[in-house]
Amino acid sequence: MPRLSQKIGVYQEYLPHLSVDCVVFGFNENGLKVLLLKMKHREEWALPGGFVGQDETVEAAATRVLQERTGLEQVFLQQFHVFSDPNRSEGNSASSGDKQAAAWLNQRFITLGFYALVPFDKVKPQPDAISEACTWWDVEAVGSLLIDHNLILKKALEAMRLQLRYQPLGLNLLPAKFTMPQLQKLYEIILGQTLDRRNFQRKMMDYGILHRLEERKTGVAHKAPYYYKFNKQRYKQALKEGLEGGW
Amino acid sequence: MPRLSQKIGVYQEYLPHLSVDCVVFGFNENGLKVLLLKMKHREEWALPGGFVGQDETVEAAATRVLQERTGLEQVFLQQFHVFSDPNRSEGNSASSGDKQAAAWLNQRFITLGFYALVPFDKVKPQPDAISEACTWWDVEAVGSLLIDHNLILKKALEAMRLQLRYQPLGLNLLPAKFTMPQLQKLYEIILGQTLDRRNFQRKMMDYGILHRLEERKTGVAHKAPYYYKFNKQRYKQALKEGLEGGW
DNA sequence: CTTCAATGCGTTAGTCAGACACAAAGTAGT
DNA sequence: ACTACTTTGTGTCTGACTAACGCATTGAAG
Structure with a gap:
């Protein structure tokens, strides 16, 4: 049963109970944007996220997620908060046909919040296997998101604006000149x-x-x-x- | 990661691969102090740490660790960084007689860094089951610590000093009057x-x-x-x- | 009761952020 | 080519805040 073991193998590559969620900020002349995914068979949009490899730093995991969604290699990435409410995924049980996938997704997850600042116009948003869309949203226009992703977005905004007070910003968002x-x-x-x-x-x-x-x-x-x-x-x-x- | 504030044999109560480390700051007239543990059969001192229960927030886990080491219930607690270098525990394999314990402790751990501000004179430092000492150290006099705990301490200090710039401080460190x-x-x-x-x-x-x-x-x-x-x-x-x- | 160290309160000069004025530069329309 | 208009570059002024310091007051010790 090579297929099955392969599938199991996919999830075994990751540390259980642990995920990363990326709040990807971009900006154009119309305002501050955030990259969101629309999951298949789901109403809500969600932050791009992923899991942490067995032999990978959490920064590398977040970078990998970002690379997959945006195509960008070098981005400004900052961890800002850990979200660990045991009930945070309340009412969001996975309903995949794949039992292995469902079992994996229905774990309790502690998620590490990262925010990224990326050059808006160099990003080509790409949905992943379980998403049907991946696009920019105006931060002001974001509706109800999956699980606690609204909270994660809110915290990311606060963290970024706070950081702006005492750190320079722009190197990764603007052209060289x-x-x-x-x-x-x-x-x-x-x-x-x-x-x-x-x-x-x-x-x-x-x-x-x-x-x-x-x-x-x-x-x-x-x-x-x-x-x-x-x-x-x-x-x-x-x-x-x-x-x-x-x- | 041979630090353990919990009883042996109940590891399944905890989430694998995940730990919390607490940098507990206190102060008296002589300077800023940090609470450290001396492990049995080990040279280095270490930060008090623990694991995250299956149904527990990471804040609750850190609070529990703190309560066990200091006896304090209400402390100012702040998460500040996640340390996830896959090689961070390099050269620190556990040598417990208990095979189950050794297996648990030799996992790869991603640790969540918290710092706490506590009233120095109200703390009664208490070693845990696998420690032979638990005492205050002057921050300036701290030597080489276990694993990457020197790095964690350094980051905690930076985070705390930064926070001091834009947030009030003292309520949890000083007497009421x-x-x-x-x-x-x-x-x-x-x-x-x-x-x-x-x-x-x-x-x-x-x-x-x-x-x-x-x-x-x-x-x-x-x-x-x-x-x-x-x-x-x-x-x-x-x-x-x-x-x-x-x- | 004098001495002395620590506290309470005040003053002054320098620095910085906010608000605004004006000149210079470049394009578009006539 | 000339004017109008918009945007940028630079300077000034005022008020707020910070840093540095002076001085009188208090209370215990000698």
């Missing part, structure tokens, strides 16, 4: 509020993680903005040490 | 730097989470300081909303 208005738009969309153009520029430049190029953007209406790029060394340093003094 | 110098000492010890007495007082009072009592401390040399207590309602509100504006 970008303009100040682009960067500001990113911050505004993530924070959900408008910011003063001039104060924003001063603050960002004072952080010392940006370098202005001589080159200006061409082909745009009105005054051509300068291009900027991140000083990656200082950027990484700021990631470690934080941006603001505090005490 | 305390003086301003006491509170300042706490902050100085946790942050690892001295602070200006007068500016500290102003800043804390401006947060609006403190209430000064009429009562003054008695029996002290020199001028008697006022007692303060936390306004618990505002304190909890500040925990949720954060202390500083940012953007």
Whole structure:
């Protein structure tokens, strides 16, 4: 019975009771987006998720899930919370025809929440075997999600906005060369509020993680903005040490 | 992972591959302390840890571990990181006589890091079944710990100091009534730097989470300081909303 | 009752964020 | 080509907050 053992083998590759869920954020001019999956035979949409291999770090597992859904190799990934309510999957028993699959899916799962920041326009959302769709949703327009995924999304948003206060952001979301208005738009969309153009520029430049190029953007209406790029060394340093003094 | 705060022979009560480790911080006049266990037949000290029950949240598991080691019921507990390097327990195979125990302990473990803030003088450290000692260590004096526990401790310190910037702290570490110098000492010890007495007082009072009592401390040399207590309602509100504006 | 260390309260200078003004640049329409 | 309009680059002002420090008060010790 090679088929059966193969199937069993698939799940045996993973650690039981443990899953990862990824809140994948992207942004375009219309707002902050999150990548969601529509499961077959289910009403609700869900966060892309997966399991942890026997010999894999949880970061690697999340990266793998992300690679499969978005095609992206290098993304900014951050673990932010562990969700472990024993009843979190209440009322969501799996109804697969495959008994092995059903048994696996009906376990109690403790899930590790990750959020990722990805370049919206470089992502080609791809559904997995058990999904019929995989698309971007406006964060504001997300309805009722599977299990506790609404809670996971909410926590991810909080964690990301908090992190924005003391860590730089943008290296993994913007092109190598970008303009100040682009960067500001990113911050505004993530924070959900408008910011003063001039104060924003001063603050960002004072952080010392940006370098202005001589080159200006061409082909745009009105005054051509300068291009900027991140000083990656200082950027990484700021990631470690934080941006603001505090005490 | 030869740390075990539970009885032998009941491993099926726990989820496999998953553990919790608690970095328990306390403080006294001499500095910031961390609670460590000395395992039997082992050189290194270790963080108190345990496993997650089949029907238990990870927070409940950490709380249970803490209760067993410190006797405390209500503590400030915070999850801060998941440690999942497949080789993290490299070179630390369990050598228990109990084969069942050895099999359990030699699993690969993904551990959930929690840090706790507890009132130093109310704790009665108690070793578990497989430990010969459980005592406070000065954070600065901690030597080489079991497995990756030095890394866990380092990450916990970073997470706690970061959290201090935008959340109030002290409710769970200080007596109900305390003086301003006491509170300042706490902050100085946790942050690892001295602070200006007068500016500290102003800043804390401006947060609006403190209430000064009429009562003054008695029996002290020199001028008697006022007692303060936390306004618990505002304190909890500040925990949720954060202390500083940012953007 | 003098000394002394610690506390309570206040003052000043420097820094930073927020709000806004104005000049420069580039496109589009006439 | 000229004007109108929009967007960007830079500077200024004000209020709030932080850091640094001065000084009087308190209470125990000698």
